[in-house]
Amino acid sequence: MVKSASSQFRKFYYPHFSFFASIQTITQRAGNTALKGGLWMAILLSAAFVVPAQPNEKALQLEEAILLATAQNKDIALAELDEKVARFRYRQTSAAFLPQANLSYTAMISNNPLHAFGMKLQQRNISPSDFDPQLLNHPSATSDFTATLSVQQPIINIDHLYQRKGAFQQTISYQFKTRRSKEYITFLVQQAYLQLQLAYETEVVMEEARQMVKSIHQFTRNRFQEGLLQKSDVLNAEVQLKQAETGVSEAKDNIHNASDLLSVLMNRPTGTIYTISPFPTAPFIENIPDRVSGERSDFKAMEAAILSYNLMIKSSKMSFIPRLNAFGSYQYNDHSLAGFSANAYLAGLQLSWDLFKGNQTKNKILSQTASRDKLNEELAKLKEEAALEFNKIQRRFSQSRYRIGQQETAVDLATEALRILQNRYDQGLVNTTDVLMAQTQLSRQKLMYRQAIFENRVTSAYLQFLAIQ
Numbered sequence: 113m114v115k116s117a118s119s120q121f122r123k124f125y126y127p128h129f130s131f132f133a134s135i136q137t138i139t140q141r142a143g144n145t146a147l148k149g150g151l152w153m154a155i156l157l158s159a160a161f162v163v164p165a166q167p168n169e170k171a172l173q174l175e176e177a178i179l180l181a182t183a184q185n186k187d188i189a190l191a192e193l194d195e196k197v198a199r200f201r202y203r204q205t206s207a208a209f210l211p212q213a214n215l216s217y218t219a220m221i222s223n224n225p226l227h228a229f230g231m232k233l234q235q236r237n238i239s240p241s242d243f244d245p246q247l248l249n250h251p252s253a254t255s256d257f258t259a260t261l262s263v264q265q266p267i268i269n270i271d272h273l274y275q276r277k278g279a280f281q282q283t284i285s286y287q288f289k290t291r292r293s294k295e296y297i298t299f300l301v302q303q304a305y306l307q308l309q310l311a312y313e314t315e316v317v318m319e320e321a322r323q324m325v326k327s328i329h330q331f332t333r334n335r336f337q338e339g340l341l342q343k344s345d346v347l348n349a350e351v352q353l354k355q356a357e358t359g360v361s362e363a364k365d366n367i368h369n370a371s372d373l374l375s376v377l378m379n380r381p382t383g384t385i386y387t388i389s390p391f392p393t394a395p396f397i398e399n400i401p402d403r404v405s406g407e408r409s410d411f412k413a414m415e416a417a418i419l420s421y422n423l424m425i426k427s428s429k430m431s432f433i434p435r436l437n438a439f440g441s442y443q444y445n446d447h448s449l450a451g452f453s454a455n456a457y458l459a460g461l462q463l464s465w466d467l468f469k470g471n472q473t474k475n476k477i478l479s480q481t482a483s484r485d486k487l488n489e490e491l492a493k494l495k496e497e498a499a500l501e502f503n504k505i506q507r508r509f510s511q512s513r514y515r516i517g518q519q520e521t522a523v524d525l526a527t528e529a530l531r532i533l534q535n536r537y538d539q540g541l542v543n544t545t546d547v548l549m550a551q552t553q554l555s556r557q558k559l560m561y562r563q564a565i566f567e568n569r570v571t572s573a574y575l576q577f578l579a580i581q
Contacts, residue, residue: 172386174305177374181301182294184379191293195286202279208272211265219449221255231256234445236454259452260443267461268436274427281420288413295409299577301377303570308370309391310566314559315363321555322356328551329353332544345544352548392565395513396572401579404495404502408580414491421484428477434465502578505571512568519561526554 182188222228228251232238235256241247266272329349335341372382440459444452466473530550536542 169385169387172388177301177305177378178298180378181297185297185377186379188293188297191290195290198283198286202283205276205279208266208269208276211263214262216260218258221253223251223253225249225251228254234454235447255447256445257449258443258445260441262441265438267438270433271427271430274423274430278420278423278427281416281423285413285416288409288416292409295577295580299573302573304370304373304377306566306569308374308386308388310562311363311366311370313391313562315367317555317558318359318363321551322360324551325353325356328547348544348548392569395516395568400572401575404498404579414487418484418487421480421487425477425480428473428480431466431473434463437462498578505574509571509575512564512571515564516568519557519564522557523561526557530554
């Protein structure tokens with residue numbers, strides 16, 4: 113359980129952009145998420161092959177998305193079911209303290225000499241004639257109807273006591289696993305929400321680029337009709353316009369895909385387009401953790417599992433100690449079906465001691481010890497990998513803050529370069545290709561600036577997830 117949970121939380125992914133002649137494409141870097149099985153890719157494929165109905169629009173805040181996801185996500189529901197199973201298994205161990213009662217009704221018939229005489233004796237129906245050797249040796253068929261109430265009461269069973277304690281630690285382990293699942297889904301919602309914000313920003317940038325290219329294309333066409341520019345300039349502007357229009361269309365598709373991802377995380381039907389809060393324009397700098405907490409939920413889950421193994425080992429060792437239990441029964445015997453003429457009771461204490469069970473207990477202890485030692489090694493490995501991942505993401509977070517400053521400057525420079533070239537183009541001093549390249553560079557730098565902010569926000573959320581207690 114803990115091993116699969118730890119591997120589930122190990123990978124981190126985020127989208128990145130590449131630019132080819134101002135055509136903006138978004139690709140997703142693969143990761144092993146709690147959604148199990150490439151959810152993002154599944155959404156992209158479904159968007160490619162299924163013609164969706166007209167989507168609805170709905171306002172959605174990040175806090176609302178997190179609340180819905182942690183309440184309705186299927187992965188969390190599965191974790192809660194595992195926790196419930198462990199809790200019921202723990203309740204089964206109450207048999208180590210509570211009495212057990214059994215009520216039975218038995219009908220028998222026999223001509224076996226011993227059984228026939230015993231049945232009559234239990235029915236308190238023995239007469240002097242029953243001692244006739246002929247009847248004793250060759251009895252006729254004798255019937256007996258017995259109603260019995262038997263009770264067993266555990267008194268001292270130390271091995272069962274430690275089994276109960278071990279089962280309780282298992283419930284604690286699953287509680288921590290459920291908590292970690294909720295923390296992971298929270299991070300996924302934060303990431304998906306930022307992806308949707310970035311998709312909206314990408315649409316804005318690509319629409320600005322389309323309008324600018326459209327203006328250049330119209331200006332170029334007018335100059336061509338006046339005989340001041342060549343046909344190739346008009347064609348280049350038309351190609352750039354088509355590319356910008358494609359970029360706007362792809363940006364809209366990415367808004368649909370990001371909205372569908374949020375819907376899946378919240379366990380809602382896909383097809384709704386979410387309108388969200390504005391994209392952040394400043395880097396995240398508050399409350400950044402500096403290390404991985406040793407109280408993290410997945411660590412605590414494994415520690416509880418290790419403690420459970422320790423208690424189970426102790427339970428196996430305690431099985432060598434004698435057990436003390438009480439028992440009793442009360443029964444009615446009669447030769448007729450509805451008769452209850454004779455009654456009797458039996459009560460006593462039983463002290464039992466398993467002296468030798470063919471080395472079964474010994475090897476069971478060795479097996480449990482090996483499993484516990486393996487879990488200890490897995491916990492140590494998980495902590496080492498968590499620290500390594502934290503340091504890597506911490507460096508990436510610092511780099512994202514640096515990139516934000518660099519890209520902000522690059523946007524200013526690209527804006528100024530385009531302004532200068534636009535003025536020179538209006539005067540006929542530069543060709544159309546130069547202006548289109550400057551416009552493409554400006555769009556690319558704007559997108560890279562927003563991508564830097566996105567990475568900064570996602571890495572900060574991931575650091576919080578890695579370090580959370």
